[in-house]
Amino acid sequence: MSSILLIDGVHWGVALIPVLAMLGLFVWLDTFALMSLREVLLLLLLGSIGALAAWPVSGRLLDTLPIGFSLYSRFIAPWIEEAIKAAIIIVLFRMNRIGYKLDAVISGFAIGAGFSVIENIFYLTIFPSYGTGTWLVRGFGTAIMHGTTVAVLAAIAHEFAERETRESAGEFDFSLLWFVPGYGLAVALHMAFNQFPDRPMISMMGSILIAPLVILAILHFGAAEAQGWLAAESAEHKRQLEILRAGGWPAGAAGQKIAALAARLDEEGTKRVRRYWELQAWLVAEAEETLMEEAAGDAEFDPTAIRAAFAELDGLKRALGRSTFVALQALLPFSRNDLWEVTELKQRINRR
DSSP: OHHHHHHHHHHHHHHHHHHHHHHHHHHHHOTTOOOOHHHHHHHHHHHHHHHHHHHHHHHHHHHHOTTHHHHHHHHTHHHHHHHHHHHHHHHHHHTTOOOSHHHHHHHHHHHHHHHHHHHHHHHHHHOTTOOHHHHHHIIIIIHHHHHHHHHHHHHHHHHHHHHHHTSBGGGOOOOGGGGHHHHHHHHHHHHHHTTOTTOHHHHHHHHHHHHHHHHHHHHHHHHHHHHHHHHHHHHHHHHHHHHHHTTOOOSSHHHHHHHHHHHTSOHHHHHHHHHHHHHHHHHHHHHHHHHHHHHHTOOOOOHHHHHHHHHHHHHHHHHHOHHHHHHHHHHOOOBHHHHHHHHHHHHHHHHO
């Protein structure tokens, strides 16, 4: 009895642990420390929900399509499963919960990891008599493949979305077309993995050897890209802040339009508009400075001052009134990426 339990434990361990361990490694390698444990667990949960949604669809197709499990898994399952995982990524992009390419890759891998864990739990429960080799392939092969395909999809979508996410948030135009190339590649990778049902060790070795290298390369590129953005944008936001504190309006179309908006208000309203822009610029600059310091290993910030700034922003929003605030928000020259950075800053102070 004890030997059976030990074997079962080994099977569950090799089927479930490898992909979670690899996810932990990628989170640890993130120089900006973008992911909290709570966020990682939430992404795993979303991936698990995706697997729960895919299982009834897969089961029904297996019952109705006259092609057998092997052909289904090779040519149909990749389209369905990658679509479900892609839908989760699309929602995260739409809600502005993904900022940098590192964030996209880790989020994608976490979703795929959650998907694979539930899928493997299904198989472990339904086919407990399968040998250790099966669970090695599923744990070190299939599971890592699920994480890698979503990570690649998210990274490619981020590349296509960059222009919009770095422009003014008031002009943001979301497009599902950003996700089509990544979805096509994810399906292709998934199909390629499934083409060796009679030689599963080939697929497993491909996942073990290729997937980590691909993701590490994207993480390295994403870190360098993010640091370049931060350096340039931090300098720009600090210039904005200096001009606003000196009583002027920053140059450019946004400055002209906001100055015109403020001119239509009374003196107090003008002060509130300027102060709102000033506080928002300070928070964005503070968020960028914190991320750069995090990458250097010595992040420091003043939680009290940041909380006070958020509280003052809320008060100014109420004082400006709905119509003026909506007009101001549409004109402020902050991108969706800037707003995501501020959200990251707020989460950091809430964790302290």
